Amino acid sequence: MRRRILVLMFICLVPFRFSHAQEAMRELKKPEPPHPIDPSPNRPRTAAEDEKLKCMFQLCTLTKPHGTGVDRSLHLFDDKRWSLAPEVLTPGLKDGKIDLHAEPGFRPLASSHFYTARDAEKARLGRLNRENPGMQRVKVELQLGDFAHRYVVYSGELGPDIYSGNDVAALIRTLHSQVELESSPIVMEFEGFTEKEERAFTTEFSVQHQLIDRRGHFNFWVHPSFADKEVLSDYRSTAIVLERVVVKRELRTGEREPRWGSLMQFAARAGDLFGMRKLWVQVWFDRRSLNEEFLTACLWPWLPNPRMAGESAEQMVERSRKQLKANHPDLSDREMEVAIRSEFSNTGLGELFIRKEPAGE
């Protein structure tokens, strides 16, 4: 009898709970209203931004927005706000042949995004060449002086340099002007950068966590602003580098203004991935200025950081203290002060100066 009562109670309660769960699910599925984005870089991401972030490069279930992606605002590169509409060029497999085509939507990334055959890359480049007969290739060369970096852009033919100087924003602007003038894309390739600098560049640009997973399972792309440091370390150790960037301008049917895009080719240079994996990622903007800004920010790690140029010793030290404090929040100001003084007094610096300037001088 007791058991029957219990069973009856269970039967009565379960539908009630299920209906609650269904309500909760409906609540979850409700689209979130658009909201203004807090510009502070350290604020927690909202669920909507998380979703947008995932959609940037991968895992996406949202449909592609109309226009050129101005509604996909994300905070990238510190406190800058970017409007991105990435397209991933996905090599599909048809009848055993690799068929490369642009996927304008946000389909989930899979390992197929990485070319495993060199023919695939050739096919991609062949198509680009066919579609853009006037396309030019330029080399961006880094020339190291004693302490100053200088960038020289040239077309590989005899003639004046397209750009020479250390202002990467001006470099990018010059290339965009050339694209506008010639109405053809420009392919930027890179010379004179060390492997570390290339890696730093790519690391800044984007991070794929599972690239070193040899089983062929890949996670998703995230911008380093959102990546944790362990992910960055993994990424660095796989030596993924950016091989080339195509700067493009395109007027689509039915639209008045052209859109601007950056098509980037990444390649692995480490271990058994060497020479095997290629990834093309394309980002479109609705304005030239945004594409310029985006590429300038991508090249940031190759530059002496303009934000830090011309800093006084006090400013450098102040920045270091802030970073130290932020990275070790358990450290009190007093503890930090004592530790810094202790570290300096721990050196043989005084003796060092004496040895450097012998008595009598």
Place this chain on the structure above:
Amino acid sequence: MNDPAEKPYCIAFGIPTTRQEFIRSQAASESDYSKRWLGGWGQYRAQFVSDLEIVAPDMEHAGVELVRGLRVGKLSSLFFNRRVVVLFSHWAGDKVEFFDGMASVEIIMAEIPAGYDGVLDLCVCHPIALVEKLLARRPAYLVKYLRQEAAPHYWLYFYRDIFRYMSAQNVDYLKAFEVIAKAHITLGRSSEDGT
């Protein structure tokens, strides 16, 4: 390793700077430093490696070659055409830790070229035995060292600022060291006065 002449300064790490190195080091019988981190990689990363990741790009821009996983046999190659070489490692017993094990003072001394006339910065806790023997040779190079145990994460930021200042102002290591140290002291005093 890249061409040693590529950058004028170098910081070479005998202690782990990546997870893989840390794990390898913990398993190696001839290493000491990583075993002191009772909280394992997570603790080590939070207390040291995360700071290195912060300062590394600026250091590289300032002309510093960061050499990770330094093997004792590679030490001599670091000095070629370098104005400053920082050995960032750990002292235990009477030996310095390298990626491939502990090296005695004699082995290390044999690796330092006699003709080197830059700065050798020993960011190693109290390497006094090594310093005494180095100075006894009356070397052409300057030796900077720490008399007691060091807090490595602080030094990463110090070095970042020192090399950046050298690079920006084209001054030598000692001058930059002096300026950065004074800036810290001044800033510390002013914040104390403020509070």
